[in-house]
Amino acid sequence: MxxxxxxxxxxxxxxxxxxxxxxxxxxxxxxxxxxxxxxxxxxxxxxxxxxxxxxxxxxxxxxxxxxxxxxxxxxxxxxxxxxxxxxxxxxxxxxxxxxxxxxxxxYNIPYKEPVPLTIENAWFAGFFDADGTISYSMKRESPQLILSVSNKYNIDLIMFKEFFGGYIRLDKASNTYKWELYNANDISFFCDYLKKYPLHSHKKKRIFLIKRYYSLKACCAYKQEPNSLLYKAWRKFEEDWNNL
Structure with a gap:
């Protein structure tokens, strides 16, 4: 209770x-x-x-x-x-x-300034549900996982970098700024945060698959023989990843 x-x-x-x-x-x-x-x-x-x-x-x-x-x-x-x-x-x-x-x-309601952010605030989860992306792509014949958040203004992403690490860059193709996480330890730290403050969008499914991604990547499952159990496990992972 x-x-x-x-x-x-x-x-x-x-x-x-x-x-x-x-x-x-x-x-x-x-x-x-x-x-x-x-x-x-x-x-x-x-x-x-x-x-x-x-x-x-x-x-x-x-x-x-x-x-x-x-x-x-x-x-x-x-x-x-x-x-x-x-x-x-x-x-x-x-x-x-x-x-x-x-x-x-x-409505004659006093406006309240935003309270200082801390790691114990679910705001990050809400903003990630809105503007976050979880994806991976092949880099030098190896999969690279990326967690990112996009926004028109750099100032609206700085807090993600301050609390979770990563980088902020200008994506010239979309003319937006992107906060990006590549490092496995940083991604793990962000996922630990989401265990306490979970997502509610479809993105939570990919968050749940990240542990399996790293396990299969460590075994190089993605480049095993097509008939091997490891490669079949990788293909099943890809199927689950893309099944939104």
């Missing part, structure tokens, strides 16, 4: 996660007629994650017309005030902060 302290901690973590998700994939909007709304758009595979938010706050989840994405929308004032109360003090993205400030002003 959960204690009151555990319930409070779980609620706090969920609020932090929600703020991170909104910082990455959300928008806090005010219409021309003065009505506020919260929108979060996620991948076609992430209806489950958005429905969890709907269960807590109300709102709706709909498939976006002509896009491989689902959109969560909340415009009911009671639900919106609840959401603002939850994320207040946790929104920190350079684009999202001004949006929150305008809605706080609309």
């Amino acid at each position: 959960n204690t009151n302290k555990e319930i409070t901690e779980n609620q706090t973590s969920w609020n932090q996660y929600l703020a991170g998700l909104i910082d990455g994939d959300g928008s806090l909007l005010i219409s021309n007629t003065g009505f506020a709304s919260l929108e979060i758009t996620m991948d076609i595979y992430d209806e489950y994650a958005l429905n969890k938010i709907k269960q807590k706050l109300g709102g709706s989840v709909k498939l976006r017309s002509g896009a491989r994405a689902f959109r969560y929308r909340l415009h009911n004032k009671t639900g919106l005030l609840d959401a603002i109360h939850r994320i207040s003090g946790n929104i920190r993205n350079s684009k999202r902060v001004p949006q929150l400030q305008k809605i706080c002003n609309l």
Whole structure:
């Protein structure tokens, strides 16, 4: 049975996660007629994650017309005030902060500056669910695992580098900045963080497969004879990796 302290901690973590998700994939909007709304758009595979938010706050989840994405929308004032109360003090993205400030002003709610981040904050999980990527590619005939987060502004990625290591670079092809993890120890440290503050998107499946990836890579399973058990294990891993 959960204690009151555990319930409070779980609620706090969920609020932090929600703020991170909104910082990455959300928008806090005010219409021309003065009505506020919260929108979060996620991948076609992430209806489950958005429905969890709907269960807590109300709102709706709909498939976006002509896009491989689902959109969560909340415009009911009671639900919106609840959401603002939850994320207040946790929104920190350079684009999202001004949006929150305008809605706080609309409803005469004092705006709270973001609290200092620590490793004991689920915000990173929410932002990774929004803008993170888990992939691998062949480099010099060996697979290289990469965890990354993309954002238009370098300033919105610095905290990932500060807490988890890695590098930030400008991706000229997409004109966005990317925080990237290559080092196995750094990736393991980030995965340990996600054990305490789990993802809710489809990306969690690949996180669960990382341990198997390193085990098979250590055996060079990817370059064994096609009929060998090791190579078949690698092919099964690839199948599971791509089965979103």
